[in-house]
Every structure is written in structure tokens, then in C-alpha cells.
Amino acid sequence: MNTITTIDTNNYAQMAAVMGITSESRSSxxxxxxxxxxxxxxxxxxxxxxxxxxKVNVEVIAAGTFKIENPENDTTVYCESIKIxxxxxxxxxxxxxxxxxxxxxxxxxxxxxxxxxIDLKDNLGGFNCGKPAGYxxxxxxxxxxxxxxxxxxxxxRVVFGTVTGKGYDESGNQHEIKDLxxxxxxxxxxxxxxxxxxxxxxxxxxxxxxxxxIEANTEERKLPNGSSFYVPTVSLDLSNTLEIDExxxxxxxxxxxxxxxxxxxxSSEWNDKAKVSDEEVETIxxxxxxxxxxxxx
Numbered sequence: 001m002n003t004i005t006t007i008d009t010n011n012y013a014q015m016a017a018v019m020g021i022t023s024e025s026r027s028s029x030x031x032x033x034x035x036x037x038x039x040x041x042x043x044x045x046x047x048x049x050x051x052x053x054x055k056v057n058v059e060v061i062a063a064g065t066f067k068i069e070n071p072e073n074d075t076t077v078y079c080e081s082i083k084i085x086x087x088x089x090x091x092x093x094x095x096x097x098x099x100x101x102x103x104x105x106x107x108x109x110x111x112x113x114x115x116x117x118i119d120l121k122d123n124l125g126g127f128n129c130g131k132p133a134g135y136x137x138x139x140x141x142x143x144x145x146x147x148x149x150x151x152x153x154x155x156x157r158v159v160f161g162t163v164t165g166k167g168y169d170e171s172g173n174q175h176e177i178k179d180l181x182x183x184x185x186x187x188x189x190x191x192x193x194x195x196x197x198x199x200x201x202x203x204x205x206x207x208x209x210x211x212x213x214i215e216a217n218t219e220e221r222k223l224p225n226g227s228s229f230y231v232p233t234v235s236l237d238l239s240n241t242l243e244i245d246e247x248x249x250x251x252x253x254x255x256x257x258x259x260x261x262x263x264x265x266x267s268s269e270w271n272d273k274a275k276v277s278d279e280e281v282e283t284i285x286x287x288x289x290x291x292x293x294x295x296x297x
Contacts, residue, residue, distance in 0.1 A: 003260065005253035007244050012206050018256070019088040019210070020114055021203045034071055035258065038163060038184040040191075040218055041067040041078060042229050045170050060172055064218040064230040068163060068177060077175045079167035081217050085179070085242065086161040086209040087255050089199060091116045094187065095129040095153045111263040116155055123266050125273025129153045154187040157195055160255045161209070181251060183258075190221070190231045198236035205238060210248060213237045 004018045045061035065078040090112035099105045108129045110120035119127040127133065131153045132146075139147065162179040169175060186195050198214050215237070218230040 003256060005256055006249050007208070007210060007252050009208065009211070009244065012208070015208055016203065016206075017114065019208060020090050021199045021209060035160075036071065036163070036180050036182040037067075037069040038082075038159075038182040039067050040230050040232065041065050045078070047170070047172070060170060061168060063228065064220055065167070066163075066165070066216070066218070068165075068167075068180065068182065070180065075169060075175070077165075077167045077169055077177060079165035079177070081215065082163050082165035084159070084161050084163050084214040084216055085212075086159055086199075086214060087252055088160050088209065090114065090158045090160075090259060092156045092158060093120060093122070093129040093131060093153055094156055094185070095149075109266060111266045112158055112259055121267055121270040123269035123273070125270055155192065157186040157192050159184040159186060159195060160258075162251070181254070186232075188229075188231060194232055194234060198234055201236055201238070207238065207241075210244060210252065211241050213240070213242070 004014065008015055041061070042063060044059045044063045046057050047060040061078045062080070065080055066082050068077045068079065068082075070076070091114070092112045093110045093116070095108040097106050097108060108122050108124050110122040110127075110129060113120050119133050121127060122129050130149050132150075136142070136150075139150075142150070160183055161181075163182050164178050164180070166174070166176050186192050199209065202209055202212065213236075215235045217233050219233045220228050220230055222228055
């Protein structure tokens with residue numbers, strides 16, 4: 001298939017496939033990323049302030065805010081609510097591997113595909129981060145080791161777009177973000193489902209993602225141990241259709257190229273690891289963004 005790098009609103013079928021929403025009809029040298037990373041922060045950011053001559057801990061940023069990390073200017077901004085202009089989505093698997101001794105934490109990641117209905121090469125020389133192909137009818141019939149491995153593997157909805165919002169950094173300084181290109185790896189099961197709803201509506205309405213805005217907030221969920229985590233709640237605006245000009249065309253082409261470069265890198269890693277199965281795995285490059293919050297999601 002030829003690489004599509006321009007948006008054609010008169011060719012819905014072709015554009016829907018490139019933007020990664022056709023799957024909703026079914027169920028669903030090292031390059032460096034310059035896209036901002038969007039995720040949900042599950043814990044509050046604490047700071048200190050003077051109270052009656054003493055320093056006391058105070059909550060600077062509440063839990064459940066959207067965390068936007070911009071590598072271009074090395075800033076991190078937290079927003080309670082954001083507006084997203086989605087350009088496309090892709091799907092992948094990933095698995096967190098905790099390091100021990102001299103081995104660092106790492107992620108096993110697959111290439112990004114239009115759906116999860118095909119085998120996806122991963123950066124360890126396998127497929128699907130170790131998950132067997134096809135539907136598993138009897139999970140309990142699998143070996144205990146394989147069951148544990150599958151439980152560690154997360155399916156990921158990867159959303160590309162621009163984000164707009166007002167928020168604060170960890171020092172309490174106010175920031176305004178407007179049309180900032182981002183990547184959001186949505187791997188929490190409930191979050192994966194919630195983000196799929198607007199894309200499904202777009203597909204059913206034969207509308208392209210880039211023509212509409214998704215407003216996103218978060219909702220608290222309690223765990224049995226008393227702690228909390230947060231999932232996104234989203235609302236799609238189908239009443240207003242956005243214009244597509246040269247800036248959107250250029251940004252769309254940038255996203256397509258970013259995915260192409262990422263997939264080529266993972267495929268290259270797959271080729272290397274598949275040839276030498278006993279070779280020690282090196283730490284994942286800048287495509288793999290490791291932090292504790294990403295593991296929680």
C-alpha cells in the first residue's frame with residue numbers, strides 16, 4: 001500500500017483506514033521521539049510551604065490530572081480537563097519487564113498496527129510480546145508460566161493528535177497549551193474501552209477523527225486496598241466540523257512518518273533478536289518511555 005500523507009475528506013474509506021478507525025467495526029541509528037507524551041497522573045504532586053514558621057507538605061497537583069510532557073522545551077504540565085483533536089489511532093502490545101541487578105527496567109513493545117487481529121512483531125524477536133496468536137478458548141489449560149506471561153501483556157490503543165488545555169507545573173506556575181502534538185498510549189483496560197467509544201462513533205457516522213474535538217476529564221476508581229486510580233471520561237463533539245488546512249495536512253504527514261519510523265525500528269530489533277535468540281536484550285531506546293506511572297496505567 002502507498003503511504004498516504006495528505007487528508008482527503010472526499011475519500012472516507014481510504015482516510016478511515018489510515019486514521020485507524022476501521023477496526024472499530026470489528027471489535028477493534030535510533031530515532032528519537034519529539035512528540036509530547038500524554039498520560040494520566042494517578043498520584044498527587046506534593047510540595048512544601050511555610051505555615052507558622054514551619055515547612056509543611058501540601059498538595060500542589062491533585063491526583064487524576066492529565067500529565068503532558070513536552071520534550072521540546074522540557075516542561076511538564078498538569079491539566080484537570082483537556083480538549084483533544086485526534087488525528088489517528090493505532091494498536092500494539094506491550095509488557096513491562098522489571099530489571100534486577102545490573103539489568104534495567106524495560107518494555108517489550110510491538111510494532112503499531114491498524115488492529116490487534118494480526119500477529120505483531122516485537123523488539124525481542126517474537127510476536128505480540130509473547131502472547132499466543134488467535135483466541136485462547138481455555139486459558140486454564142495453558143501452563144502456569146504462560147498464564148502469568150499473558151497477564152503481564154497489555155493491549156494498547158495509541159492515540160495521536162493535538163491537545164489544548166490550561167494547567168500548572170509542579171512549581172504552581174500556570175501554563176496554557178494549544179494544539180500541541182502528542183502521543184497517548186492507553187493501556188488500562190477501562191481506559192482502552194472508554195477511548196474506543198468516540199472512535200466507534202466517528203466510524204459509524206463516517207466522520208474523520210481530525211474533523212472533531214474530544215473533551216476529556218478523569219474519573220476516580222477505587223481499589224480493594226483503598227488506593228485509587230483514574231480513567232478518562234470522554235465526550236465527542238459531532239456538532240462542529242473543523243476545517244482542514246495546510247497545517248493539519250503537514251501534521252498528519254508528520255504522524256504517519258513517526259509511526260513509520262517507529263515500526264521500522266521495532267522491525268529492525270525483531271530481525272536482530274530473531275537471528276540471535278540467546279543474545280542479551282539491550283535497554284529500550286527513547287521510543288520506550290519508562291516510568292512508574294506508565295506501568296500503573
